[in-house]
Amino acid sequence: KSHQLREVAAIARDLTTGYIQITTRNNLQIRLIQPKDCPEVLRRIQGCGLHSKGAGADNIRNITMNPCAGYDPFEIIDVRPLVNELATLIISSREFYDLPRKFNIAYDGGGLVSSVEDTNDIGASAVRIGENDQGIEPGVYFRIALGGVTGHQTFASDWSVIVPADRLNEVIIALVRVFIAHGDRTNRKKARFKYVVEGLGLDGIHAEVEKLLDFKLIRLSVDAAIQVPRNFSQQGHSHIGVHAQKQEGLFYIGAQVPVGQLTDRQLERLADIADSYGSGEVRLTVWQNVIIPNVREAFLATATKALKNAGFPTEQSNLKSGFVACTGNRYCKYAATDTKGNAIAMMEYLDRRVKLDHPVNIHFTGCAHSCAQHFMGDIGLLGTKVKTDSGEGYHITVGGGFGENRKIGRQIFSGVPFESLGATLETMLKGYLAKRNEGESFHTFCNRHSIGQLQEAFSNV
Helix, strand or coil: CHHHHHHHHHHHHHHCCCEEEECCCCCEECCCCCHHHHHHHHHHHHHCCCCCCCCCCCCECCCEECCCCCCCCCCCCCCHHHHHHHHHHHHCCHHHCCCCCCECEEEECCCCCCCCHHHCCEEEEEEEECCCCCCCCCEEEEEEEECCEHHHCECCEEEEEEEEHHHHHHHHHHHHHHHHHHCCCCCHHHCCHHHHHHHHHHHHHHHHHHHCCCCCCEECCCCCCCEECCCCCCCCCCCCEEEECCCCCEEEEEECCHHHEEEHHHHHHHHHHHHHHCCCCCEECCCCCEEEEEEEHHHHHHHHHHHHHCCCCCCCCCCHHHEEECCCCCCCCCCCCCHHHHHHHHHHHHHHHCCCCCCCCEEEECCCCCCCCHHHCCEEEEEEECCCCCCEEEEEEECCECHHHCECCEEEEEEEEHHHHHHHHHHHHHHHHHHCCCCCCHHHHHHCCCHHHHHHHCCCC
16 A cells, blocks of 8 residues: 555665665565664554564465456456465464475466466466366366475476365465475475475375365366366566556556665655555565556556656566566675676666567576576576676576466576676577577577577577
């Protein structure tokens, strides 16, 4: 809500650096808080109806969902009631803190803008089941996928289970309890839910979960004919631009926040725009951008101009709309590189030199924790130390994707110094444009070639 954004902006200005960051889990972060100010920061955050419970350590992080839930005309179901119910249960129960390792959950209601649920420990995706002779009542269900953690080069595996919406949270809680019971507390490198899934197997997880439920799970393979296919794609940069809502006469506007970083003044301006032209609500996305819903058609031109003037362009860019960057070494002790600063520099450098006709996602992450999920980027950059003036470089992966394009990127170059990174990325993108098939995306181009072929294609432009 706009009043919450204003208070976060005031906290950042009064008690921190004045900068706010949008994370890849639809959160806001403020950093460099003095120890003496921590109680006041927490008091003010809670005073405006926000909280930081589970935001760190070995806890269940915030539950992510489609950022346009409730507004998206493409969605199968509005997941907000389910998310609110589960979040309330988790944050109010001591049982769900101090887990073997951090835990991520995402719900996808089928909207145009994905929640990237298959990168989570548990991902629940809405599906519609049609008329059938298998004894399954037609209607809306959720497919469950387990064990996603792209930093470990793993997407969530389909569980071959569908769950009615009204029983979904019971199943999710049972899965968390299985993790609590079987997670490894002795080896942090093997403590994520992925390793429980690998140890017990999907059938073993099924058996353990059913012990905790008073009903049987419905098995259904992911390619079952009775599952109604989606008639749209969640790929591209649909988190940016003007889009019609399911509510007649209303629109939502997706605006780019370059690598998710903004000032206190910008955050206040965002709140003003949401109040003036929308309903005072602002949504955050996993792409580190913002969405303002409930804008009437008559206000669209004025609202988009106001956003642009505040530093939030609303025009889709096949290049700039797809940049994602973790916090980087300005604020994070694990990061090897200044990911946000480097990403902004590369965004400006490439935008002047390369014109793309298909969207490309470029993810900068500063360390192997992969908070920016570099393995699922069309181009992924993992920070590393190199022997140059800056001391900063990147390992480069290509061909990653999510959803229907899910793919772990493959490393193509290692230890590229930041000083030559722009030229390297420029050569890669121009090599793709010169040698692709007509209308071919960067993702498809990379995944029909071997690494050796790509290295040759990207060096002879």
